[in-house]
Amino acid sequence: MIPEETVLVGHLSIGGKVLAVSSGAGEWGIRVETPGKASVSQSQPIRLCIYESEAKIVDVSGGYKALEKTSSGFTGKGELFPLPGVAVKFEDRWIINGAILSLARKVLVAGNAPGGFYSEINFATGSEFFFPDVDHFAPGIIYGGPESLLDRAPAGMANFLAGHIQIREDVFPLPMYGLYFRDGTSVTVFNSRPRGDTTAEDSNDREGITRIDGRFQFGAFVASQRAHGGIDVGYRFPGSVDAHRSRVDSLRGAASPAGARRRFHPLKDGLTQAYEVAFRFGRDETFHRFYAQAWRWGWETLKPKVDAYDIAMIRRVLVDQLAGTSMTVGGRTGFPFLLESETGKLGINVRHTDALLGFVGKNIEGAALLLQEAEADKTPRGQKLRQLAIAILDTFVSNLKIAPPDGEGFNLVTGKPTVTRPDLFLSVHLRAITDDLRWMLKAYQRELRNGKDHPEWLLWCRRFGEWLLLQQRPDGSFPRSWVPGTGEIFDASSTSGYNAMAFMVVLSQVTGQSRFLASAIRTGDYYWLTYHSRDRFIGGTLDNPNILDKEAGTLSLEGYMTLYEATQDPKWLRYAIAAAEYAETWIYGWNIPMPADEDDSKLHWKKGVSTIGLNKINSTSAGGDQWMAGDVDDFAKLYYYAKDAHDLEVARILLHNTKNMIALPGRNYDLAGPGWQQEHWGISPRRGIGSHRGWLPWVTVNHLEGILALEEFNYDLFRKIAVPGVE
Numbered sequence: 001m002i003p004e005e006t007v008l009v010g011h012l013s014i015g016g017k018v019l020a021v022s023s024g025a026g027e028w029g030i031r032v033e034t035p036g037k038a039s040v041s042q043s044q045p046i047r048l049c050i051y052e053s054e055a056k057i058v059d060v061s062g063g064y065k066a067l068e069k070t071s072s073g074f075t076g077k078g079e080l081f082p083l084p085g086v087a088v089k090f091e092d093r094w095i096i097n098g099a100i101l102s103l104a105r106k107v108l109v110a111g112n113a114p115g116g117f118y119s120e121i122n123f124a125t126g127s128e129f130f131f132p133d134v135d136h137f138a139p140g141i142i143y144g145g146p147e148s149l150l151d152r153a154p155a156g157m158a159n160f161l162a163g164h165i166q167i168r169e170d171v172f173p174l175p176m177y178g179l180y181f182r183d184g185t186s187v188t189v190f191n192s193r194p195r196g197d198t199t200a201e202d203s204n205d206r207e208g209i210t211r212i213d214g215r216f217q218f219g220a221f222v223a224s225q226r227a228h229g230g231i232d233v234g235y236r237f238p239g240s241v242d243a244h245r246s247r248v249d250s251l252r253g254a255a256s257p258a259g260a261r262r263r264f265h266p267l268k269d270g271l272t273q274a275y276e277v278a279f280r281f282g283r284d285e286t287f288h289r290f291y292a293q294a295w296r297w298g299w300e301t302l303k304p305k306v307d308a309y310d311i312a313m314i315r316r317v318l319v320d321q322l323a324g325t326s327m328t329v330g331g332r333t334g335f336p337f338l339l340e341s342e343t344g345k346l347g348i349n350v351r352h353t354d355a356l357l358g359f360v361g362k363n364i365e366g367a368a369l370l371l372q373e374a375e376a377d378k379t380p381r382g383q384k385l386r387q388l389a390i391a392i393l394d395t396f397v398s399n400l401k402i403a404p405p406d407g408e409g410f411n412l413v414t415g416k417p418t419v420t421r422p423d424l425f426l427s428v429h430l431r432a433i434t435d436d437l438r439w440m441l442k443a444y445q446r447e448l449r450n451g452k453d454h455p456e457w458l459l460w461c462r463r464f465g466e467w468l469l470l471q472q473r474p475d476g477s478f479p480r481s482w483v484p485g486t487g488e489i490f491d492a493s494s495t496s497g498y499n500a501m502a503f504m505v506v507l508s509q510v511t512g513q514s515r516f517l518a519s520a521i522r523t524g525d526y527y528w529l530t531y532h533s534r535d536r537f538i539g540g541t542l543d544n545p546n547i548l549d550k551e552a553g554t555l556s557l558e559g560y561m562t563l564y565e566a567t568q569d570p571k572w573l574r575y576a577i578a579a580a581e582y583a584e585t586w587i588y589g590w591n592i593p594m595p596a597d598e599d600d601s602k603l604h605w606k607k608g609v610s611t612i613g614l615n616k617i618n619s620t621s622a623g624g625d626q627w628m629a630g631d632v633d634d635f636a637k638l639y640y641y642a643k644d645a646h647d648l649e650v651a652r653i654l655l656h657n658t659k660n661m662i663a664l665p666g667r668n669y670d671l672a673g674p675g676w677q678q679e680h681w682g683i684s685p686r687r688g689i690g691s692h693r694g695w696l697p698w699v700t701v702n703h704l705e706g707i708l709a710l711e712e713f714n715y716d717l718f719r720k721i722a723v724p725g726v727e
Helices: 157-162 287-302 311-325 363-376 380-399 430-449 455-471 497-511 514-530 550-567 570-586 627-642 645-659 697-713 715-722
Strands: 005-011 017-022 028-033 040-042 046-053 056-062 066-070 073-083 086-097 100-110 116-124 135-138 142-144 164-168 176-180 186-191 220-225 231-237 263-266 272-282 327-329 332-334 354-356 409-411 489-491 623-625
Touching: 005 066, 005 073, 005 086, 017 073, 046 073, 046 086, 056 073, 086 116, 100 116, 116 272, 135 287, 157 164, 176 220, 176 231, 176 287, 186 231, 186 287, 231 272, 272 287, 287 570, 287 645, 311 363, 311 380, 311 645, 311 697, 332 380, 354 380, 363 380, 363 430, 363 697, 380 430, 380 455, 430 455, 430 497, 455 497, 455 514, 497 514, 497 550, 514 550, 514 570, 550 570, 550 627, 570 627, 570 645, 627 645, 627 697, 627 715, 645 697, 645 715, 697 715
Parallel strands: none
Antiparallel strands: 005 017, 017 028, 028 040, 040 116, 046 056, 046 116, 066 073, 073 086, 086 100, 100 272, 116 231, 116 263, 135 142, 135 176, 164 220, 176 186, 186 272, 220 231, 327 332, 354 409
């Protein structure tokens, strides 16, 4: 047996060291030794997958033939000969900087052959580890294990149990994948210079057809469990996804016939690959601190660019667009559930004329924001906005029984109660009611400050609050939903009861009754201890129950922040920070370009428009929306209270960049007019295409909430974020 030779390359700031390791057979690999379990190695760092046909796909790997030590690391060079007449040359420049080990790789093809290839860099953990022995982190995809993911999700139970997770990087808000070991150490792989270019053919492929194209500039992250122990984690380029049990296709999870989407570069003389991958090694961190720090590192590395807008102009067009969507039928006024963003017209579905509370309907919040705008506008426009807002608020109080609720809203044409998704859940969700009743209370307070009393608004909210107190369990939790009109529990799961916190706090403030605040405190304590302290932010959306999603994080942030402002107890600020650190990992911090060869008229997200600031929707799909445009004020408050400049950066991105696909004067796109925006878009195939082109009230309401709520909280802070150059 040939003895192993090692060369010390350098030290990591966490106490580890980086070694070049030779088997003695003239080839070198690399090993990273950390003080804990996150030690990793790779004896054959130059790796290729060669595609000749569907029946012949071969892996080829080797070590470096030449090694040159540098002041900050080393350069390794090697060559593989995968096919007759073809050589593939590697030049890998490794740099150590603190706790980061970075690779700048160049790959050059010499010679020609049919077929294609991808290259890969990965590290192997010790053989004692299998998937369940470590916690996984991929932003917007997995936070620990698969327990709160749908089976068909990319990191869901099927793929997790198979020990095989492969995901294209255009699914990732930041392109990174990390493993956390139970001793507090970790390793995270990150594409530090992502590009993401693709073609129309790739983007529109729904069949999983193998593609070979030199224009592919996206990669994929891979975590694989070896049969006899150990986990390989790394990055491949271009982003080929091999056969496995499920994959994501645009906004809907779907399995292709082959369960794969293989992508290769051609074996063409002179073709060059160039990419950079960094590995962060962590120590003495909780799981939450590990992923929050890894995310912050990625964000600071990419430095997401702010696309600054005239927020005053955008505010006006959004207000006018929202007001223009309202309908009055039979004395009932509200915002209809769904309009076509291209025409501004109603569809033929009778449900399109539903007026709904909370979630995606947000009728009362929309009315409350119009009332705020009317207060600032002393012209006839302001008077019309006020009349419309009052009409909507009065309509809901007069037409919807609330304790127990008859529904989540009603149909504007028939007046009959309805719910958001009767096709899925014929039930009234806690979130739908509490989302909007909190804004009814804010509207009541605003009117009262202006000398106008609406006791029926307060009574309506108070009746629901008193009924809700009876629904609270001794541990502080609430059921998820009830049968309409009866109060009978429909879904007893406790995962979404955090939605009650903000409403109960505001109800306590308006009524002066401490029992409502006490209820909110019990709720906050329960959800922190039971779910959120373990990074289980689940159950936010009504149509995807009990899975990880961003809205669970943003709603929890809002609830904890409201409790902090009401009590000044610092623990609620700590909990709000934790919720924010989770929620921000759903924000795209890099620009993913639309296919250069696609017809722009066919794209919903247009060419040349940055995706920075877009939010990943949930852990199952690869779609994005602008939901977090409504959370500008929450991140601004974190900056105001905790003095972390990063929160100011996030607030600025959420205020400005989320406006990138709103139609504006002189930039109408193909939409109905200024202020219009469709609900969502695919980002990974089909890139730039949404599953529908509809507009729902939340789209405009969330944009307005982020603007108006921040302005009301602190005008100077609003200007600091809204106006470039203001300090």
